Amino acid sequence: MRVHHLNCGTLRPFGGGLVDGRAGLLRKATMVCHCLLVETDDGLVLVDSGLGVDDVTNPDASLPRFFQRITQPVFEVGETAVRQVVRLGYRPEDVRHVVLTHLDLDHAGGLRDFPHAKVHVHAAEHRGAMARATAADRRRFRPAQWSHGPDWQTYETAGERWFGFEAVHELNGLAADILMVPLAGHTLGHTGVAVRTGPTWLLHCGDAYFFHGEPRSADDCPRGLRLFQRLVETDRAARLSNQDRLRTLVADHGDEVETISAHDPVELHRYQPQPTP
Template structure:
C-alpha cells in the first residue's frame, strides 16, 4: 500500500509560536493531516477529510453555514479549495468515486468537512462517535464541534464497538468491513468518547499510527518528558470530554512511541512539523 500525507486544512491562530512552537510572526500554523491510502483491491482509502468543498465555498460568509463563528475566529481558519481532499486526489489523477472508504478518527468539523465530497464512500467510525455527533448536542463545545450540515447527507455509515484484539497493548478493531486486514481502528477516548486512531501496516513489520487528536504537538511523543505549547495545551483541555482518559491514552501512546519506535511511527492531525517530515519520508 502506498500512503500519501495530505494537508486538508490550515488554521492560523493568533499566538504564533505559542501554538505551533516555531512561527516567528503573530500567527501560528496548524494543519489537518489526512492520509490517502492506495490499496490493490479496495480502492482508495481516506483517513479523515479535513475541510471540504462546501466549507471553502463560503470563505467570507458570516455566519458560516457549516463552521461556527466562535471556532472560525478562535482558529483563524484559512479556507482554500486547493487544500480539500477532493481537489488533491483529483490532482493525483484520481476521481472522487475512486475513494471507496473513509475512516474517521472522529467527526469534529475540521476532520469531517469533506465527507460529503465522496458520496459513494463508506464512512467507518466508532459507533459512539456517530451516536454523539448525530444525537443531542447540549453543551457549548458539542454544539460547535459536531456540525450536522457536514454529515447529514452521508449515506453509507459503518459503526464499530470499542472492543477488539490487542495491538501493541491497545484494543484494536480488526476486519473493518470491506477493508484489508492491514488497517485497524484503535479506540482512544478522551478528546471525544468515540475518538480513535488508525493503524496501517506499511510493510517489513512496521506500522504507521495516525493518532488523530489524541495529542496535538510533536513534543508530546517520543520523549519521556511531555512538552506542549501553551496554546495547544489549552485547546486540548477545552475540547476534551474526559481529562483522565485523554491523558492516560496519551501516556500510553508516548510509551509506545519510545519503546516500540522500531515498529511503530506515530503522527497526529495538527502538527505541521510531523506532517512535513512524513511528506519528506524522514523518520519521526
C-alpha cells in the first residue's frame, strides 16, 4: 500500500526549544498534525484528520479560545486533509474510511470534510467524547466536528495480540493491513494505528508520545513538552506504561515496526519527499 504523509495543521505555540527541542527560547515552536493517507484496494483510508476546513475558516465557531491561545494554529485551508486529497488527484468521496487515534479536536476536525466515510474509533473514546462529562472533555471534544452524523465503527477491548500489544483489532470493511492498537492514557480510548507497508509496519501513535526521541529514551523530550503531556493526560499510569511498551517495541522490533507521533515535525520531515537541489 502507498502511504502519503500529510501535515493537516501547523501549530506555533510559544516556548521555542522548550517545546520543539531546537535552539532558542524566545520564539514560537513548530508542531504539526501528522496524518496518513493510505491507498488501499478498499479505497482511500485517512489516519487522523487534523484540522478541517470549518476549523480554519471559522475557528471561533469550532475551536475554543484556550486552544487557539495555547497552540497558535496557522489557519491555512490548503493544509486541510480534503484539500490535500484533491491536490493528489482524488475526490473527497474517494476517502471511504477515517481511522482516528482519538477524538481530540486537532485529530477529528477534518471529519466533516468526508461525510460519507466510515469513522473507526475505540468504543471507550467514542463514549467519552459523546458524554463530555468533565470540563476537560468539553474542551477537547467538539461535537460540531461530527455534527454531520458519521457512520461510526467502534471497537471494544477484546482483540488479538500484535508485537506484545493486546486487544488489537482488524477494522470493519478493511483488510488486515490496517490495525487499531490500544494505547490509552492521553485519553481513555486513545489508540495507535498500524499500517503494513510491505515487509514492515508503520505505527501511528497519535499522542501516545510527542517528541521523536521518546521512543528510545524517556528523558529525550523537551521540558515544556513533557509538562504539556502531563497537563492533557487522562490516565498517567496508563500513558507512561504504554510509552514504556513502545520503547520495548522499538528496541526489540525496530527493524519490523516504525513509530511516528502526531505532532513531531522531525518525523514528518523524515517521510515527506524533499526537493531536489
